[in-house]
Amino acid sequence: MRIKSPLYNSRKELDIARQAIDGMRCAQSFIQFEQAWQDFLVRLERAWNKTKDVFSDSQYAPWRGQHEHMRNSDQLLRYLKQARDAxxxxxxxxxxxxLGGIGINPSSGNSLHIEHMTINRGKITIRGAKPGIAVTVYLDRVKLMPAISRGVVTLPPEEHLGQPFYGTNPMEVAEAGLIYYERMIRDAMPRFGIEKEKERGQAP
Structure with missing residues (x-):
């Protein structure tokens, strides 16, 4: 009988969180995207709770404290935690x-004269544009909002691990957060002797 690693359940939750990111990427509607986002938040927090339980002994207090501090001080990790609570x-x-839209601007300069423009069933017809037009299509997009929980407002992150982090795309924030927790578990295994169990042929 193969014995599971103490971190098996933590890693399983992170695998499901990874699948949730894939679900966001493949979502065909906002509702599908939102469901995948919510599932990701729950699975990520559950992975941390299961990992914390594995290292509940007092000898691991410094390790737990280090990551608890990061979860509370790092903007991106704190946002994900607060978003889950919200x-x-x-x-x-x-x-x-x-919602997306269409931007119509002059191809050069700052002024644009259009003699005639019609919009019919989503089709735009423009005649007599001087000096010419530049059309930009803006697609629908999903963006992060402030996470509000227990009266605390946590804004989307602008920094992660001491580096600027720009953008309000939920998938980018989710990916960065998942990488942090995956690395946390990977680094914990050899530190606490879990890698030796794997080498003896037991389950990862």
């Missing part, structure tokens, strides 16, 4: 859909 315990949403 989604689970409040009616506040943490993502929103921003």
């Amino acid at each position: 989604e689970e315990h409040t009616v506040c949403e943490t993502i929103s859909k921003e």
